[in-house]
Amino acid sequence: MALETLENLKRAVVEYDTEGAVSWARKAVEEKVDPVKALDALTEAIRQVGDGFGRGELWLPDLVGAADAMQAAMPIIEEELQRTGAKREAMGIVVAGAVFGDIHSIGKTMVCTLLTAEGFKVHDLGVNIKAEEFVAAIEKYKPDILAMSALLTMTAPEQRKVIDTLKKKGMREKVKVMVGGGAITTAFAESIGADGYDPTAPGAVGLARRLVGKQGRTKC
Incomplete structure (x- = not known):
């Protein structure tokens, strides 16, 4: 169940689905998915779009759409990170x-x-x-x-x-x-x-x- 939720969260970002990203982020919290894994799913999705943009396969509106979806879901995941005290190594x-x-x-x-x-x-x-x-x-x-x-x-x-x-x-x-x-x-x-x-x-x-x-x- 958790894996499916994470995949759907990633797909929402890749498909520029802001409402879907918010919905699946909330679903991840409800299912008590590790918030670090949820954050990783978001970052993997935006990295995928960013790589496509860097290769010239995607355009600025694609990157903007994916960024909007990610940013809409981030507060939900970050709040859960704070609530649970989970840590993520930072670059x-x-x-x-x-x-x-x-x-x-x-x-x-x-x-x-x-x-x-x-x-x-x-x-x-x-x-x-x-x-x-x-x-x-x-x-x-x-x-x-x-x-x-x-x-x-x-x-x-x-x-x-x-x-x-x-x-x-x-x-x-x-x-x-x-x-x-x-x-x-x-x-x-x-x-x-x-x-x-x-x-x-x-x-x-x-x-x-x-x-x-x-x-x-x-x-x-």
């Missing part, structure tokens, strides 16, 4: 957000979803995030990686501002910084002192793995 911790002045979220959300699927604990701050808010989140969550996005050329300098703020507060060496977004290039990332840049969501996951080391670490 690392990431704080992510679109910089101040930028309200575009699709690319950032895709990266956050794929990072979650890869095993990272992601704290998505959202959009239009000021430098001080990034700093506060780093102090609170103590992440391995800070991931910032900027779609617009006019908002890209905010990434430099965040990095400069971290330097002024003596926090720059405590966190790796990866940047992305339509306005960002490798040259720009290097010029502001970021630790890495990749133009694609799947590529950003590979970058994050390299920044923390393939083995990752437990820190939840």
